[in-house]
Amino acid sequence: MAETGALPLHMQISELLIRDIAAGRLVDGERLPPEREMAARHGISIGTLRKALAALQAQGMLERVQGSGNYIRSGPDPGRGSGAVYAFLRLELAEGGGLPTARVLSVDRLPKDPALPEFGSDPQGHRIRRLRFLSGTVAAVEEIWLDGAQTPVLKASDLSESLYHFYSTRLGLRIARAEDRVGQGPLPDWAPSAFPYPPGTALPMITRVSHSHDGAAVEASWTWFDPQHVRYTVRLR
Amino acid sequence: MAETGALPLHMQISELLIRDIAAGRLVDGERLPPEREMAARHGISIGTLRKALAALQAQGMLERVQGSGNYIRSGPDPGRGSGAVYAFLRLELAEGGGLPTARVLSVDRLPKDPALPEFGSDPQGHRIRRLRFLSGTVAAVEEIWLDGAQTPVLKASDLSESLYHFYSTRLGLRIARAEDRVGQGPLPDWAPSAFPYPPGTALPMITRVSHSHDGAAVEASWTWFDPQHVRYTVRLR
């Protein structure tokens, strides 16, 4: 097992386990063998193994339960394609599908807009304004508010196409569930001219509240979409 | 090959029961054997079995009645008394919830409207036009088309508040899944004057295709709802 001159042992073990998870050999909810056994199998001390496991825990891939064992928590699969990354996106082109991309228009830390539904404990939030595209077609205008308590600073250059992916990998914040209410509302006047309607136009409007896995509401957003080209799509069963 | 450890017994039993429910081997309302018997059968202690049952209870899949027994509760969210009947209804009052009722405006057997999405094999369909209420508030206008092959005759007096319930009990037709696309569209001119918008108003509009449990699309519909008082609500997880 030990390779001289390579990574420290604990990193090698971490990497091994991460690869097993990414490859699907270790799946969400599975329990690892007891530490004593694992250490013996890899020919290393328990302390070293524990250092490796702690690194996985820090990445949210492992839940360690004192007295019970170590459980895989591979939640949003980090190795997967864009499917899981956009698990909560419900906008599609009218003819179906559409590859999502987004252009950030502004990011500001501000007092929360009182018109927003309740979320988070901080009176301030990070306001992100974006233009959403589906396969290059202008699709929607978004105003997203992340609770200020989640991070002191948020910069446009930090953000990735999928905000939820960014939250997960950079802030250690996993969105576990969300609630959407679709109605109608006037397009705001900050909407960019690339969006094909004048401000004030009554458009379909989504109000969303998103919750982390401990149940707390951490994000709220408004989205106005183009009803000529876009549909909010739901598959019910 | 990644090695895994065994899950604790109580988790194994939970998983077994969950799988039995998902596979239909345990159905809604069914009573489990007495705990003493179950524990003996699985070769575990009552305490351990009870821990497994408590987990199912926490997930809303089991109702435990002291002095009586443990009952499967695998239906839709138990919080909604007649929830099963309205499992596919996604309209709620803006402030949440709302008891759904409907008034049938007309029922006709007609050639299918070519603007409809494709469904069913019969060139004719039953067209049902309704006014939807939520807790007495006028909520939406619906035009529903059931494929003509599902029944030769459909009369307004036959229909119940929940069409899907009617389909199931009277036509032996179970709607297993549906697809909704929410956009915007002009209120049709047949809309009743009780609906608080003039015909032609751009309103949120749902286009739905419903499938029976053998996969066939058997019903299509359009719904226009009042964005002042009503929201199309989705809980995502």
Next chain:
DNA sequence: CCGGCAAATTGATACTCTATTGATTTACGA
């Protein structure tokens, strides 16, 4: 039909023992 009672069943608690991770310390080698 109602009330009482017995039997059956789950709810709750306590105790014991084993397995497992959490935490800390010391020592050694590169």
Next chain:
DNA sequence: TCGTAAATCAATAGAGTATCAATTTGCCGG
């Protein structure tokens, strides 16, 4: 100084066993 090994003890979870409380259901008699 960092990585690693090894040891020890603390704390928690899991599992088994036992006992009693509380509730439900069914049966029987008045």
